[in-house]
Amino acid sequence: EAGVAQSPRYKIIEKRQSVAFWCNPISGHATLYWYQQILGQGPKLLIQFQNNGVVDDSQLPKDRFSAERLKGVDSTLKIQPAKLEDSAVYLCASRLTGGNSPLHFGNGTRLTVT
């Protein structure tokens, strides 16, 4: 079974620039999550999708972050404009809907904002 794919692996941008991350979940996984992980901390949920609908985006800074999952498969997360405090690893995770299905993570995108 192919895992969760993310790209790019690394990105360095200057503050006020924009950046986009891409995620392809495991085939058949209807639930998709984007997390932000700052060094030394656990992942913090940014947004949760069920198919192509948003379930929870309460912690997404909507003035600068946006995410979409148009066809219920791939997803993109965008930051515009970036701030220094956005430097973190952005992790995508997916799982089968409901029950005790485990969460599967991609390798993440490490963003550095200078």
Added chain:
Amino acid sequence: KQEVTQIPAALSVPEGENLVLNCSFTDSAIYNLQWFRQDPGKGLTSLLLIQSSQREQTSGRLNASLDKSSGRSTLYIAASQPGDSATYLCAVKDNFNKFYFGSGTKLNVKP
């Protein structure tokens, strides 16, 4: 709001030692608890998942226990090896498919 705590934040042990990692959570109304391993520069890899009705799960040298009423879980690693060096995180899932993560315990197993 659910809060998940992992103590200690870091642990260093000699190879071969048995060790226990701790995870505590404030709201006992969980659906399940999952233990993950994270290597530097990588995503999280699922190790064990314990359903709320279960007391423990085992996989190889790993054994995870769950005491939901007291808000605690432990991950027991037997006969530790240098390859076990990584950060271990626990996460609890609520009834709305939302996960709450601890900050992890960074384990170093010395040869």
